[in-house]
Amino acid sequence: MTKTIENATEGLGLVETKYFxxxxxxxxxxxxxxxxxxxxxxxxxxxxxxxxxxxNAILILHAxxxxxxxxxxxxxxxxxxxxxxxxxxxxAFDLDKYFIICSNVIGGCQGSTGPSSINPKTxxxxxxxxxxxxxxxxxxxxxxxxxxxxxxxxxCVAGGSMGGMQxxxxxxxxxQMVQTAIPIATSARHSPQQIAxxxxxxxxxxxxxxxxxxxxxxxxxxxxxxxVARMIGHITYMSDISMAEKFGRRVKEERPEKxxxxxxxxxxxLQYRGDNFVKRFDAxxxxxxxxxxxxxxxxxxxxxxxxxxxxxxxxxxxIAFKSDWLYPAYQSKEIVRACKxxxxxxxxCELNSTYGHDAFLIEVEEQEHFIKNFLRRVSDE
Amino acid sequence: MSNNSPVPDINKVKLEYxxxxxxxxxxxxxxxxxxxxxxxxxxxxxxxxxxxxxxEIDEKAVRNCALLGISVSQQDIEGGLSDYGDKSFDFVIxxxxxxxxxxxxxxxxxxxxxxxxxxxxxxxxxxxxSRLQMVFGGRxxxxxxxxxxxxxxxxxxxxxxxxxQAYCHTRNLKxxxxxxxxxxRIIKFLPNFFAQTGIFLVRSQT
Numbered sequence: 001m002t003k004t005i006e007n008a009t010e011g012l013g014l015v016e017t018k019y020f021x022x023x024x025x026x027x028x029x030x031x032x033x034x035x036x037x038x039x040x041x042x043x044x045x046x047x048x049x050x051x052x053x054x055x056n057a058i059l060i061l062h063a064x065x066x067x068x069x070x071x072x073x074x075x076x077x078x079x080x081x082x083x084x085x086x087x088x089x090x091x092a093f094d095l096d097k098y099f100i101i102c103s104n105v106i107g108g109c110q111g112s113t114g115p116s117s118i119n120p121k122t123x124x125x126x127x128x129x130x131x132x133x134x135x136x137x138x139x140x141x142x143x144x145x146x147x148x149x150x151x152x153x154x155x156c157v158a159g160g161s162m163g164g165m166q167x168x169x170x171x172x173x174x175x176q177m178v179q180t181a182i183p184i185a186t187s188a189r190h191s192p193q194q195i196a197x198x199x200x201x202x203x204x205x206x207x208x209x210x211x212x213x214x215x216x217x218x219x220x221x222x223x224x225x226x227x228v229a230r231m232i233g234h235i236t237y238m239s240d241i242s243m244a245e246k247f248g249r250r251v252k253e254e255r256p257e258k259x260x261x262x263x264x265x266x267x268x269x270l271q272y273r274g275d276n277f278v279k280r281f282d283a284x285x286x287x288x289x290x291x292x293x294x295x296x297x298x299x300x301x302x303x304x305x306x307x308x309x310x311x312x313x314x315x316x317x318x319i320a321f322k323s324d325w326l327y328p329a330y331q332s333k334e335i336v337r338a339c340k341x342x343x344x345x346x347x348x349c350e351l352n353s354t355y356g357h358d359a360f361l362i363e364v365e366e367q368e369h370f371i372k373n374f375l376r377r378v379s380d381e
Numbered sequence: 382m383s384n385n386s387p388v389p390d391i392n393k394v395k396l397e398y399x400x401x402x403x404x405x406x407x408x409x410x411x412x413x414x415x416x417x418x419x420x421x422x423x424x425x426x427x428x429x430x431x432x433x434x435x436x437e438i439d440e441k442a443v444r445n446c447a448l449l450g451i452s453v454s455q456q457d458i459e460g461g462l463s464d465y466g467d468k469s470f471d472f473v474i475x476x477x478x479x480x481x482x483x484x485x486x487x488x489x490x491x492x493x494x495x496x497x498x499x500x501x502x503x504x505x506x507x508x509x510x511s512r513l514q515m516v517f518g519g520r521x522x523x524x525x526x527x528x529x530x531x532x533x534x535x536x537x538x539x540x541x542x543x544x545x546q547a548y549c550h551t552r553n554l555k556x557x558x559x560x561x562x563x564x565x566r567i568i569k570f571l572p573n574f575f576a577q578t579g580i581f582l583v584r585s586q587t
Contacts, residue, residue: 315452336454337464345434348454349443370447377450 011080011088012072012095017043017111020145025120029106029141035131039120042145043068043104043111047087048095050149056379057151058093059142060102061159061166064233064289065281067110070102085364092368097379098155103145105138105166107289109282116217116282128214133288135162135296139169143177155379158182158371160360161327162289165296168335171311172298178311180378182371184319185360187331188304188338189297194326197236198290201229205283214284226283227274234273239323239356304338316346317374319367321359347374388427396565397502397578398424401476404500404558404582405429409471412436412496414458414488415478419446426451436461458482462491469495476502476580480538493585498557502580507541508563509574525564526577542572542579549583558582 021041023029028038045068050057060070060083071087073080081102086092093100104112107130115130122129146154157170157178164186171181187194208225210216238246247266255263262268298307316339320332329350339346351366353359360367391399398421405411407429413422416435419442425431434452437443446453454461459482473496475488480503482488492499504526505511511522521531529535540548542561549556560580561572568576 333456336456340454340464340469341466343469345452346454347447347452348456349440349447350455352440366444369444373447373450 011084012047014075015045015047015069015072015081016074017045017068019043019111020148022144022148023141029137029144031131031137032134033132037106037113037131037133037137040106040113040141040144041111041117042106042113042141043108044101044145045069045071045081046099046101046149047071048097048099050099050151054151055153055155056097057099057101057146057149057154058156058158058375059146059154059170060087060093060100061142061157061163061170062102062104063159063161063163064293065230065277065286066163067108068102068104068112071100082361086367086371092364092371093158093375094372098375101146101149103142105289106141107133107138107285107292109285110280114282115214115284115288125217127217127284130284130288132291134292135165135169136173138292139166139173142166142170143174146177152177154178156180156182156375158184159186160184161186161357162293164327165293165298168298169296171314171316172307175311175314178314180315180317180374181311182317182319182374183332183335184367185321185324185327185332185357186335187296187327188335189299190294191331195294197232197326198294201232202287202290204228204232205287208283211283214287216283221278222283223275223278226278226281226286227271229283229286230274230277230281231270234270236326237357239325239354241323241354242356242358245354303341304334305341308338308342308344312342312344314344315374315378316344317370318346318348319360319370320348320350321353321355321357321363322350323354324357324359326357389424391424391428394424396562396567397476397580400560400562400567400580401474401500401502402429404580405431405472407431410469411472411474412465412470413474413476414462414492415475415481416442416446416451416453418442419449419451419453421474421476422446422451422453423449458488459484462488462495465495467494468497471497472500473498474500474502476500477504479503480536480540483537485538493554493583498582498584500580500582501545502578503540503545504536505542505561505573505576505579506539507543507573508577512574524577542576545579545581549581553586554583555586556581556583 023038023040028036069081071081071084089095107114109116115126119126157167159167164183167183205225208222210220211222250265251263318332320329336348353363355362410432413435416437422433422435426433438457443455473492514522561568561576562578
């Protein structure tokens, strides 16, 4: 799985994150809550070549803790972007044909405006003064980025998990800007179980004494809490089978020094993942983004098929994974059902995989087949 | 709707598919239930410009549908039909799949709700060679249209052309057309005896 920098010369090579800033006062971004946010910066990357009539652009959207760096290598990095196996020359999102944009989200901490950014009014990090944001707000911000690139219609918007929610929101907020949509391993609204897991993560962060009501910038971050949140997340991204295959009941060679130090491999793995995560992610961003995900409900209390009426010209490819218990296939089928009732062209595949929710990042070959052929069909029209 | 494969040569298409193609006017909307690898739907899209989509449960078959560039949902027929509103399609096709569904009657009623007209194709269980195998061989028949042994057949229902005609009569379904085949020949004489396959175009009269 892990590639080294030697591969950098074969695929995309070195890439860089770019930044788009807009919505400076007095033209701030009006959020769904009615609050204003500005100026707003979005981190993004692009690959491939935009064609003359700007009709080959595909927008890739990332999951909860993802970022704009979806493919290629950053200078000095050992690992490529998070979906590098899907984006490149000859790959599912083929750079020989398409111009790829990957946008970060507002509320995040990886180059875009979020709670760790400087509040222009106080010259201090926002902390909890940052307004609550929604998936719709994220997509609104991205629409400014897309327009700034001179693109009026995206050939496709695609993404998994929270990225899939943004995809769905794009088709509803800006149907005239979207030709096709590929929501993967996602849901049109979060279920109580999904909200519950996120809430445990948030409680872990807020229970960390270092959190200090979000005003920890310049001091120790609530790393223990955030690490625990990440550990919970990782459990939900895997499956019973994938954990059994990866770790079994194997224990470490040496006896742990303390009674409850980790001895099973799975424990060590989760701790390692948790500890690594806190180096790159802000605890407040985790709170804001998980809240945005939990509040996501595309149905708005009405039938989803009514919501999709506006998207009737868009073609959908919906992908789910059989072992994904965090975003079970029935949620994807609800999207498919709504498409059908709204007379929207939809294809649906439920892929065999034992990787659980993580499958959308791992199952390259099957996804590539469906995505490649879908894009070929719709881009030939 | 464009497509990923070249336009098929209609003369090389098997008779069963040509018969179905002839039943569907150009530009119709079509749902193919149990569309398999998408060959028939692809023909309809490519030669008749239909607005076509399919439902198929088998992952390999769905993969091939994607390759051909047709819209397909990977679902079972029995669960997938409720997604559609009344009369969403001009035609619903149940070709060689009806005999494999568990709740046949429920599926058929749903099909008639979703489609204005329904095309049903099935193997005739009382084809004369089957009768011979049963009567003289004492064995469960194995024929080109019913090729599986008793222990590995996907078929759950075994019906004859006469059975289906009688069914339509009791359920008040109008048979608008019926075509009977023995391989690549059309059978007009004693179809319940000489035909391996029956293809019916029906609609509900209520």
